[in-house]
Amino acid sequence: MPGNSYGEQFRVSTFGESHGRAIGCIIDGCPPKLPIDLAAIQTELNRRRPGSSPHVTQRREPDSVEILSGVFEGQTTGTPIAMVIFNQDAKSKDYDNLRDTFRPGHADFTYQQKYGIRDYRGGGRASARETAARVAAGAVARALLQQQAGVCVRACLVQMDDITIPFKEWQEVNQNAFFAADSTYETQLSERITELRRAGDSCGAVVQAVASGVPAGLGEPVFDRLDADIAKAMMSINAVKGVEIGAGFAAAAMRGSAHNDAMEGDQFLSNHAGGVLGGISSGQDIIVRLAIKPTSSIRQPQATRNTAGDATTVSTTGRHDPCVGIRAVPIAEAMLCLTLADHLLRQRAQCGSPV
């Protein structure tokens, strides 16, 4: 099976290159009669969109999504939902000098090794632009989860560079340009971005995503565990280098007596497990964190080689985010929605409705 599809029952296949004609996706397996609000999909896309704040890349794409099929008179019909976003602000000439040069930290080298050919313009298929299609698909998954299972998926930035942002309130997240759950951090974060931009450098980040209201019973033994699929979903986002569930890496230094989540009646007394036991949802909040590496495109000159194998240096002057981790917030939500929607339908298939 080729690698551009995700999900077994709620299945999304994406296509498109950064500077090609369009990007988009097909969702196959979406339940019928689900009301679809194009404006809600567009809203999600706008959150991810480049150029939406001074802190992200200045490429100006309206990212207007069009539905080509699968929706009739405002409802899904059960047939494939195709969505397309035409590329409009692709300045391919910016990339002509990269035809033969491998940018450090980018997929230029590995795509060339794999395929022997690559669309070098703007990173081609490896561009973060591809994630717009995921966000569109995620919006449909979110509608399914909300309407048919009462699930709520949210995410926020919890670390940028060495600044950790304690959680205050979910409603803060959409009130600042950083998806921080405490807007009072906005100034500090802004200053750091400005500093990095000035230095021609970039920084990493940590994003936390939480799903509430997930019914117990989602996830499959033994390979397609819910947490295993979430780990894959998150690690498949550009620049992600680590994923943890619940206590995560901290669990390695905990004792069983402290880590185990005791129960009292129907309630768990803690949530170190992050809502997943034995790969199956417990009904508690699903909690996942992902580490995003610093943006690979930096203005500072870096040593590299060209396709001929000769040494050269590269300095990336395009329109890039100093911290791709910021825009990873809506993308992480989308991937969590897609994973949960898929497991919701898989659970229906084998065991009937989980609710």
Added chain:
Amino acid sequence: MPGNSYGEQFRVSTFGESHGRAIGCIIDGCPPKLPIDLAAIQTELNRRRPGSSPHVTQRREPDSVEILSGVFEGQTTGTPIAMVIFNQDAKSKDYDNLRDTFRPGHADFTYQQKYGIRDYRGGGRASARETAARVAAGAVARALLQQQAGVCVRACLVQMDDITIPFKEWQEVNQNAFFAADSTYETQLSERITELRRAGDSCGAVVQAVASGVPAGLGEPVFDRLDADIAKAMMSINAVKGVEIGAGFAAAAMRGSAHNDAMEGDQFLSNHAGGVLGGISSGQDIIVRLAIKPTSSIRQPQATRNTAGDATTVSTTGRHDPCVGIRAVPIAEAMLCLTLADHLLRQRAQCGSPV
């Protein structure tokens, strides 16, 4: 697609419960004419086997693997390779008291919620015993990787409880009961286990796995990235709560100028990426770390509920590892072998031989 299979081209499906008749697997898609050494498979199983050291569970299972099909006159034929391990030391009576009780940290509650029925004996399908089948399959994948691509996969324990174990040499790993890459740590680790056993408690661990000699070009855009599939593979191991590739979570606090791996000729000057760029192998070592939570089964009494919803306490007195992270070492190797073998064949399908 149900959840007990892994891999697209080199595909393993496992079956079996801890206290059922047998556990085992089918490998489908293995290339033909691969010499198979049953003794080598058994050696891998022995490394994972319970009762193999005083530091792991005392269940005494010979774990003798039998090949039922797919191998003829010492070579694979290209047809499914079925392997079976009959359970021999299953003391199910030890578990009778758990018929109606949900042990904290275990999958008892979630399996019951998912299926409305569960084989409670020894954790049933959720038992770590299931991983023996993965290790057997991993041994075949390792043979493929070694013989057809020159890939070498190894792992070691890098942290247990709060003891971090610096890497010294690979050859140390099989010379101590902890798979530590520095045998001088053996006494300290032994003492910690003894202390935990005495206290009726358990601890977590971190394992690092490394694949060397991986050809550049393995991995698929955009969902089935090599690192995404590795993350899934590792997170699908019992008790794993976090996975990171290369610099991992530390990348979040790094600058692009420090994190990017510059190139000089054919060489990368560093390996913060952990051998994967844009989801595709770069030819550098693949480096992955996984965090394992403390063993859920502890002797200390814990508050929980029974299937009727009444409050009760549980104290697990069976034969359990105070640190399941130790035995996770050969399992992590197996999962990395399975993932790489699968992507090796996928690469052949689309692009021809990667070597």
Added chain:
Amino acid sequence: MPGNSYGEQFRVSTFGESHGRAIGCIIDGCPPKLPIDLAAIQTELNRRRPGSSPHVTQRREPDSVEILSGVFEGQTTGTPIAMVIFNQDAKSKDYDNLRDTFRPGHADFTYQQKYGIRDYRGGGRASARETAARVAAGAVARALLQQQAGVCVRACLVQMDDITIPFKEWQEVNQNAFFAADSTYETQLSERITELRRAGDSCGAVVQAVASGVPAGLGEPVFDRLDADIAKAMMSINAVKGVEIGAGFAAAAMRGSAHNDAMEGDQFLSNHAGGVLGGISSGQDIIVRLAIKPTSSIRQPQATRNTAGDATTVSTTGRHDPCVGIRAVPIAEAMLCLTLADHLLRQRAQCGSPV
């Protein structure tokens, strides 16, 4: 994805060679809490079993099936159901002379071309013996269909050689050694088999399978149509060369005015469609016919070549059915059960219960 699995949600993977240690299967995705009657599975196997009548191969295999996992206290648990049948009457020496010779009509040549190696004993993986595993899996699918959807699947022999057998009653089918729906044909069919055996020759057959009580709505646009999956299922049975649904090939010479099934209230007035419209079940009987070629193994000498490319002749003296089409009856039922069970669960996943 390798080729030894069938089904997306109710998924069976088979393994085993004719003269290897064992054959068997794993069913993954079976709903939990389904009562499983081992005797009922064995009964299905006995119907297919060689040596069960004088008209089929004389290999004496008890075909005793053992369940290794996934069933607990008489019910499915939702985890993989592994079943195994150990080979007992494998007389491999009978086949030593075939090590280097390609039997006409057999898969000897093509397996050698595909894999460069083959287990030549008794046809190895290509032997009809493999279908025993399908029949065991089909028995579980049948239990699911009966208990959760009221579906009834039956088949009968409708043609053998040039003898056509008109349908009389379903209850006749198990009252004669030919699965004929009219037992009065038994003598004629017996005589033909005896004649063929004497002549060292073999003949073909046509089998018809019918599923009643199938809920409307099963099947997927546009590739995984119910009839497309049935066609694949049937064509995957050894020796099948043709499949037709409803009016089948006769439809080619019909007019629309005659072929279209008009409706009167909730009733269709005819069933030329064979219970499938646009790839989706209509609630009418699913009707499928399959053409089985004459048994390839015949005593008459045939011209062929050996692995070295030299001309030779082969005369197959082993224990073979003069008409494999007879035993195809329970196998066709099994494949139809597997296909319907799979689509029942797929329908649940996307649209909820079809009933």
Added chain:
Amino acid sequence: MPGNSYGEQFRVSTFGESHGRAIGCIIDGCPPKLPIDLAAIQTELNRRRPGSSPHVTQRREPDSVEILSGVFEGQTTGTPIAMVIFNQDAKSKDYDNLRDTFRPGHADFTYQQKYGIRDYRGGGRASARETAARVAAGAVARALLQQQAGVCVRACLVQMDDITIPFKEWQEVNQNAFFAADSTYETQLSERITELRRAGDSCGAVVQAVASGVPAGLGEPVFDRLDADIAKAMMSINAVKGVEIGAGFAAAAMRGSAHNDAMEGDQFLSNHAGGVLGGISSGQDIIVRLAIKPTSSIRQPQATRNTAGDATTVSTTGRHDPCVGIRAVPIAEAMLCLTLADHLLRQRAQCGSPV
């Protein structure tokens, strides 16, 4: 897995409704560096196009295909190839009267039963219009087969109504409006269509497709046999009710001594098997025939029911082919190309290059 994708390694996913915004597909897994000629794809589409001859539906669609991704500077890049055809001559008002009426022989009733909602305009997703996307994808598969394996795939009409058309020469096929391999039949076929159109009736057909130059070794045991996948591919085409390989249904009345294809050196002396033995290609021509039912849309009034369950009659006055079997010729070629391309890549994955 939802049902709108086909193929495991060369995977096509289609979308779109007859009267929606567009139809199209994504091909995932296509090898890189394959030269793609948009004109060649358009030529295939033109062969299938409605309105291309007086004998097929008079809907006027230019069927202009656009490539949105995956092709760069005239070559495939290995990333998903998305193709889209915008609908231009959709006269949805023609169908307003069908909102509540189930046309006999159509999927109206079954889609309603399955999904509880349907895009009734022009048959929605169940329209033969969907096959344009398959033809576009098939053209890419054909390019792969031609350039990398020397395979040639052709098809022709061998029966229409009760007129059988003996094979004369492949080059005749594109010289008449019926894809007949003997153009002298054109007048007779034309007259029959005219007669049917006048009578408000329709007729069925048989198409034969042949693949030459297929390397030995393609196909998988035991479920994903090459002939099983071909059967599925053909049966997934609208209106197909039967599929046969090689001797097909005639094999049922043959003796083994007549049916077996003897060998002489590297040559088979006959091809009753249709190029497939044990599910694996033998190197001989792959020969498949498909039976197509008469067009369901006829002008003659037919008894049916509406969504409320009331009796009514329907007479279809839209622009329809009296024989959809004619246009099935390029579609059958496309499906055969897709199946062979998929198995070519699957063979590479497991066994290396088959050539």
